[in-house]
Amino acid sequence: MTDDQQPPLGVHPDPQPALVVDRDADAIHVERGVARLHVNNQTSWSNLSEELSNVDADQRIVCVVLDADPNVFDLISRCGQDDVQRLTDILTRLRQPVIVTIRGRCTADGVAVVLACSVIVASTSATIGGLNPPPVPFGSVDYARLKARLGTGKTNLLYLSGRTVRGAEAERIGLVDMVVPDDRIDRTVTELASEISERAKDACDIASTQTDVRRAPRTAGRTGQAQAPAVAAQPNQDTGATLSDPRRTVDWTTRLVEPGFTVLEHGAAVKVVFDRPEVLNAFDLDMTRAFQRIMEDLGADSTVRAVMLTGRGRAFSAGADLGDSFSAERRSGLADHLRRVTTPTILAIRQMPKPVVAAVNGPAVGVGCSFALASDIVIASESARFVLAFSKVGLSLDGGASATLVARAGFSTAMSLSLTGRPIVAQEALARGLIDEVVYADEFEAAAQDRLLALAAGPTRSYAATKRILNDSVFGTLTTLLDREAEQLAELVETADFDAAITAARSRERPRFVGFTDA
Structure with a gap:
């Protein structure tokens, strides 16, 4: 010039x-x-x-x-x-x-x-x-x-x-x-x-996924609203439970064991435990298919009146197992897999005619975070962290997060967390409306159990009707968004940016993204 x-x-x-x-x-x-x-x-x-x-x-x-x-x-x-x-x-x-x-x-x-x-x-x-x-x-x-x-x-x-x-x-x-x-x-x-x-190409994909939300938003987020810090349930407090005391031990019986899962039950309450603690409960393809079957079966069982999702060990879930789910030979069928397995799983959570509680005991990363956000109530230990890390590996939102994140936290928080992929601690997640309650670590398991058992003793038909009405109000386009997520992920796993992220993860280095130069 x-x-x-x-x-x-x-x-x-x-x-x-x-x-x-x-x-x-x-x-x-x-x-x-x-x-x-x-x-x-x-x-x-x-x-x-x-x-x-x-x-x-x-x-x-x-x-x-x-x-x-x-x-x-x-x-x-x-x-x-x-x-x-x-x-x-x-x-x-x-x-x-x-x-x-x-x-x-x-x-x-x-x-x-x-x-x-x-x-x-x-x-x-x-x-x-x-x-x-x-x-x-x-x-x-x-x-x-x-x-x-x-x-x-x-x-x-x-x-x-x-x-x-x-x-x-x-x-x-x-x-x-x-x-x-x-x-x-x-x-x-x-x-x-x-x-x-x-984040290069991923940044544009996230922006384009959210275009409809910017143009004509459907939901009212709670971004930034001040909330008092949640206090753990104490022994002398009435937490509303009818079937349990936080200090009382409940006998859980094994209902089902699947690869990566242990399913426990007590009366009408069921706990679905992500059970691969050696890999921080990361989801491989077999585990994803098993999760779909479990959630669909629980939804159809009229004796089950409330369901909890939680993780074994120190993590809720580290998300997708990149080495298994995105191996070179499986990338070509990724969109089909997401439509046949991940989409029905998210829909099973949202459409289940009974409450689903996510008890987030530790880090919830990627699609693991998506599963938590798709639940009706999210209770977190003070040690929990929430990470929508898709952009860090050159991918876009998965597991319905393009809908549930906006519905819970509002568009601005959704965009910021998606683009940066930064982790947020439990108290920040609470303040931003991403979750519903934070509990001290030493009281977390008892408080989450207390909430689950109270819901299992509640008016189940009323809960089912409430979920249907709110789903129609907030998630009317969920199936469409899940399909768009699948399309974008299928495209992104074929990019040089994703290859760079996988290579960097194996060598524990920071990826060097190239953006559109590989198009």
Whole structure:
């Protein structure tokens, strides 16, 4: 770019070599595939929409940073509605995940624009709100997007009051994903974009899987809502159980033993124990098939009134056994296997006409985490961790997590955890709405048992009707999403990124992802 040329759309040279700052320049750096678009008060919003369309078509770019000057998202309301609508539509359809920064005020139409992005990072001085009053918002796409982040109550409050909230409160209620000091926002966003770009193709697949959610969300997440830390059941507390005292030993009898499983029962209550502690209860193909049979049989048995899933040893489940499930000779039939085995298993959990409790005793990783999230109630030991590590091996969400994660925690938490693959501890999972209860480790087994036995003595027909109604409300597209998950995984296991992840795992090294260069 010569001195007399102006960078398009305020796109500016950046000292970070990982950033694509001008896709037409000779000296561009595309090894990490991050496009940074700087938006100032002179930016033409129609031109920005055009440039974003060009970015979408550029296979080298896997992440976009929409970096705005202070108050830009306050001034956008002066633009025409057509320009605003076109911009939000393009952001919604964009193949790559979009990180947007908020500095200063972000109001009205500006909020609509940032809600169409994947990850929202705000400075501590930012203020967000000032939404258009009813009757305009209710039933609109903007209202639905905000509802997916905050839930109905807080969304209605912001619309009805027209109030604005500052950065820290916006993060607490889930309106934004991250708040950082003004002088650190550039570095933070650059590091986040670099992390996402290392996931390369997987980042785009996750973004595309969630496009329908960004466009017209169905669920109300509880992201960021403050919750009091859960306290373990104590001996003198009435926990609501009718069949057990937390200190009383219950005699469990063996109902069934399958490869990788021990199934125990006590009256109408059943515990399904993942039983491969030597590999942290990782699922191979045989174990996955056995799990399907077990869950379908329990669902059909009218004498069973409540089911618990838990793990033997120090882990709930380490997820899929990569060496077995994704061996070269089995990859070609992966989509078919997922449709015939994994999909029916998740549906068996969700459609079982009785409560399913996940008692997460330790790490729940990958599809192991998906099985927990598909359950009706998730109780975790304080030592539990939750890891949706699919992106770390070049894969996308599996086991219905594209639906259950959004339903439990909201879109923003779902996107953040999916792209980064970072582990979260039990208390953070509780605060984000991912799980329902955290119990001290020395009381965990008794408290989980207590909950299971109480449910087994409860109004089973009422539970069944409640599950059906909530499934229809929240998981109406679950079968479709499971099918899309299978298609994407079948494609991703054939990529160089997945091969690199498998090789790195065997050598205990960090994988070097190549992105779209193998396409």
